[in-house]
Amino acid sequence: MLDPVVAQVIEAGNFDNFTTSDVRSAFLALKKDPKLNPSNVRRMIYSELLKLVRKGWLKKSISKVKGQTRFSKTNLFDANNLQVKTISFESIAATKTDGHHQKLLEKLVCYKAELLQSIGESEAYKDIYLDMPELVDEIQPKYHMARDNNTKLLGKIKAIEDIIRQRT
Incomplete structure (x- = not known):
């Protein structure tokens, strides 16, 4: 699942052969949230882009001169099939937390750390x-x-997110 704002940025037809910083700039412009840490946003976006590389939707290339990483859309890239996250930590924090909910959140954080x-x-x-x-x-x-x-x-992760989503 992909962050909806990241999906919005990269699905634009004229957006290709881009860097993580290019996506971050567009992301920050769309979010308009001064509290966002650009460094943390860049790391999150890089993680999101790697998901698409693993799916074969993006190609990652590193220039030999500057060592800059660029991403290009492949023929498999399908903007209509981008699955965006429907659950976020903000929405989780806004829900009522009970004992089961808290355990699910702890498991979710643990599994995400293991995945990284x-x-x-x-x-x-x-x-x-x-x-x-x-x-x-x-x-x-x-x-x-x-x-x-x-x-x-x-x-x-998907199973726990589904359970949390059902309970909210």
Whole structure:
């Protein structure tokens, strides 16, 4: 699921071959919230863009000269099928919290932290493979296990978000 404002920015037909900072600038302009920390917003957007890279909807490229990361839409990119988040931490905080609700929130935060760690692990295996392709036999099983773990964690997150959404 994608942040609705990020989706709004990148689904524009003329928005292609962009950086995380380009999306952040548009995001901040649309949000008009002076309390937002640009650095935190950039990290969140980068995470959202990586989701689309993993789906094959965006291509990530790093320039060799400046080391700048750019994203381009692929043929698979379909603005009509962007799934946006319908639940946010603001909406969660606004709901009545009971014992079950609080436990669900704690589990959700825990699973999201595990997912970030697992994504980092799979990205590290991929980077190592790109640097040292001769280690493919050692790296590939670990990479696949990390990716499988990502999928399981995403399922757990979705289940908890669905339960929270039903209870609000």
